[in-house]
Amino acid sequence: MTVAEPGSARTAAGGPRPSLTxxxxxxxxxxxxxxxxxxxxxxxxxxxxxxxxxxxxNLYFDRMHLDPAQPDLADRDxxxxxxxxxxxxxxxxxxxxxxxxxxxxxTFDAANSRLQGHPDMTILPGLDMxxxxxxxxxxxxxxxxxxxxxxxxxFHTWVIxxxxxxxxxxxxxxxxxxxxYGLSNLTAIVDYNKLPQYGWPHESxxxxxxxxxxxxxxxxxxxxxxxxxxxxxxxxIRAACxxxxxxxxxxxxxxxxxxxxKGISFSEGDYLWHAKVPSAAELERALAxxxxxxxxxxxxx
Amino acid sequence: xxxTPTITPTVPLADAPLEALxxxxxxxxxxxxxxxxxxxxxxxxxxxxxxxxxxxxxxPDRFLEMGIAEQxxxxxxxxLATVGYVPWISTFVPFLVxxxxxxxxxxxxxxxxxxxxxxxxxxxxxxxxGKTHQSVEDLSIMRAMPGMVTIVPADANELRSxxxxxxxxxxxxxxxxxxxxxxxxxxxxxxxxxxRGVLLRDGGDVxxxxxxxxxxxxxxxxxxxxxxxxxxxxxxxxxxxxxxxEAIVAVxxxxxxxxxxxxHTVIGGLGGAVAxxxxxxxxxxxxxxxWQDVYGESAPNDFLLEKYGLSARHxxxxxxxxx
Ligand SMILES: Cc1ncc(C[n+]2csc(CCOP(=O)(O)OP(=O)(O)O)c2C)c(N)n1
Numbered sequence: 001m002t003v004a005e006p007g008s009a010r011t012a013a014g015g016p017r018p019s020l021t022x023x024x025x026x027x028x029x030x031x032x033x034x035x036x037x038x039x040x041x042x043x044x045x046x047x048x049x050x051x052x053x054x055x056x057x058n059l060y061f062d063r064m065h066l067d068p069a070q071p072d073l074a075d076r077d078x079x080x081x082x083x084x085x086x087x088x089x090x091x092x093x094x095x096x097x098x099x100x101x102x103x104x105x106x107t108f109d110a111a112n113s114r115l116q117g118h119p120d121m122t123i124l125p126g127l128d129m130x131x132x133x134x135x136x137x138x139x140x141x142x143x144x145x146x147x148x149x150x151x152x153x154x155f156h157t158w159v160i161x162x163x164x165x166x167x168x169x170x171x172x173x174x175x176x177x178x179x180x181y182g183l184s185n186l187t188a189i190v191d192y193n194k195l196p197q198y199g200w201p202h203e204s205x206x207x208x209x210x211x212x213x214x215x216x217x218x219x220x221x222x223x224x225x226x227x228x229x230x231x232x233x234x235x236x237i238r239a240a241c242x243x244x245x246x247x248x249x250x251x252x253x254x255x256x257x258x259x260x261x262k263g264i265s266f267s268e269g270d271y272l273w274h275a276k277v278p279s280a281a282e283l284e285r286a287l288a289x290x291x292x293x294x295x296x297x298x299x300x301x
Numbered sequence: 302x303x304x305t306p307t308i309t310p311t312v313p314l315a316d317a318p319l320e321a322l323x324x325x326x327x328x329x330x331x332x333x334x335x336x337x338x339x340x341x342x343x344x345x346x347x348x349x350x351x352x353x354x355x356x357x358x359x360x361p362d363r364f365l366e367m368g369i370a371e372q373x374x375x376x377x378x379x380x381l382a383t384v385g386y387v388p389w390i391s392t393f394v395p396f397l398v399x400x401x402x403x404x405x406x407x408x409x410x411x412x413x414x415x416x417x418x419x420x421x422x423x424x425x426x427x428x429x430x431g432k433t434h435q436s437v438e439d440l441s442i443m444r445a446m447p448g449m450v451t452i453v454p455a456d457a458n459e460l461r462s463x464x465x466x467x468x469x470x471x472x473x474x475x476x477x478x479x480x481x482x483x484x485x486x487x488x489x490x491x492x493x494x495x496x497r498g499v500l501l502r503d504g505g506d507v508x509x510x511x512x513x514x515x516x517x518x519x520x521x522x523x524x525x526x527x528x529x530x531x532x533x534x535x536x537x538x539x540x541x542x543x544x545x546x547e548a549i550v551a552v553x554x555x556x557x558x559x560x561x562x563x564x565h566t567v568i569g570g571l572g573g574a575v576a577x578x579x580x581x582x583x584x585x586x587x588x589x590x591x592w593q594d595v596y597g598e599s600a601p602n603d604f605l606l607e608k609y610g611l612s613a614r615h616x617x618x619x620x621x622x623x624x
Pocket of ligand 1: 047048049051083085132133134135161162163164165166191193195196197198211260274
């Protein structure tokens, strides 16, 4: 068996690498579409998708080797959104990346839609694994990484986990196995937004406790290389991904510090926005805030 | 019901050589692997019990030890399947079907991935391990899962042929493999076909429908009945799903009395499947032989078969009860 090391030449996802400003612009557009889609669907999650937005934008636009026209390419990089309830963020990024028409986002959760509440790989090309039952995504990631090594394929597998999700025991079975097999072609990213759906009440009485303390220390104890980053700063995410690919002695865990509901004042850090449908007025306010962020971004650029 | 049914010949039980299905399984994987380069075997720290160790010794590069982490093992298999490998998973039935059930559902059955799940030490005869290791309800669970092909061979030759068929079929499959040596009743050219029942005896008084190694005891029961002047049909169903509805209805129509026999609970497995089928297509009086809604215990095989009502005598008595 030969270990296929991820070459840095493969990291550009086709064409020149986007600037950090371009990535930020894409993030804002993604958040806009997420809010619109949830509003249209009258269902879905908000907090988790907004928290994972920058990670997904960074991976799909800056990092992963892929071709939207050939979603089954044998050597494409793989992404598993283990926290499958954040599907609308993934669908939106896939749409902006060219896997599906942006207009299709309006069918999210509707009858006969390819955009199921939780990702279904049997109906939407571009999904590398079906998820929705938490705690299960890292194991297929281990399988893909072992498979890549055995086949001599140079692809990298990225798995995004929620911090509440990693309370599941199977995650730690997979962590053990990933380290045991020395899978340097595998990276787990913990979307560390410090809020689950309900969890334990925080002593302040206003919010909830962090679902799990020190995820990085836990992954390190299982033999993983651990990197921390600001999960809303594209430069920081890029550097963490670079560090993950540069590590050649086993898997890397990126602990991405994030804010649940990021980007919209009223959903940020509020566990009640885990799954809540924005009213017309809330949508309008959210879009106005995102417009303001874009104007500020263009001013800086 | 005009055509004369085709009877598949079996070796007389007194002459049948013994072979353990688990040994046949381990050896045949090696044969299959030489033909199919994508075949891999995943083990949950039980290879020297399930006989996956035969494969490990022959083809170590295609054997993946996953440790005592069954839920993860199922997920790893799903990932490997997406890269084009054909993972064969082996552990004891309870640790596969029940410990990792949600994993089977979400990353194997729902995405319809090509993973071959093999439940070793199936049924009640698990070598004195007791209820934690015996499998009473795996068939009910697996056959309830959409798209899950469920196979229970009667002997080593049928097992080998079933494994060949499994490699030709793309999709999630469950195979039950027993532990102890049992009679090889089929010849080496016996051909297993997914979803096809095998008629072993053609008698007009009662129809015994059985699966797995319990079919050996069904044949013994037919002999016991013959000695009492009762002629029994024996229909062996090595596939619980998809079910051979036509064969079940045909034997019910011919005999008017049905006894099902399986090393499994009577709720939802073979007995349940046959009852559902007949209720819908050809209502027939029937009895179900199997575990009667109980968990087992550790004890010698003969004791267990007797106490839990799985012996040939029990099948024959159930048949007589319908006369
Ligand atoms: C096995 C399982 N248990 C429970 C749920 C229901 N559920 C969906 S999201 C969620 C909270 C997830 O929290 P976290 O992983 O932190 O995700 P995020 O905060 O990023 O949304 C729960 C409990 C589920 N989908 N799967």
